[in-house]
Amino acid sequence: MEKIYPKSKPELSYLKDKQHKKKTAMTGVWVLVVFGIIFTAVIAKFATSGGSSDILSFTTFPNSDDAYQVAKEYISPTVKAGNLVFAEDRYQFAKKSDSVFVIKSYVTSIDEKGAKIKTNF
Numbered sequence: 001m002e003k004i005y006p007k008s009k010p011e012l013s014y015l016k017d018k019q020h021k022k023k024t025a026m027t028g029v030w031v032l033v034v035f036g037i038i039f040t041a042v043i044a045k046f047a048t049s050g051g052s053s054d055i056l057s058f059t060t061f062p063n064s065d066d067a068y069q070v071a072k073e074y075i076s077p078t079v080k081a082g083n084l085v086f087a088e089d090r091y092q093f094a095k096k097s098d099s100v101f102v103i104k105s106y107v108t109s110i111d112e113k114g115a116k117i118k119t120n121f
Contacts, residue, residue, distance in 0.1 A: 064093035081109035
């Protein structure tokens with residue numbers, strides 16, 4: 001004759017594993033929700049800015065006035081005489097390949113003796 005043993009209670013480890021998995025899954029859900037909110041905020045910011053922002057300013061190219069302002073900054077320290085007067089309306093602008101800009105203009109300066117000196121650049 002066979003001996004019949006009473007069934008033992010289910011182990012508590014199964015219930016603990018289930019609770020742990022539920023807690024881990026909920027943490028993952030919250031992480032995804034936070035990333036979704038951040039992503040939505042970034043997309044909304046980009047959409048409301050008209051497609052241009054300070055971070056993504058690579059799409060806007062400088063115009064002739066911008067290139068002329070930069071040229072003035074490079075020329076100013078090289079002229080020894082003081083009182084520089086740039087020809088704001090009289091400059092030529094050309095754009096070559098690879099975003100190379102050519103500015104042709106002049107600057108008028110006054111030396112120590114009071115003579116006006118015209119320097120082409």
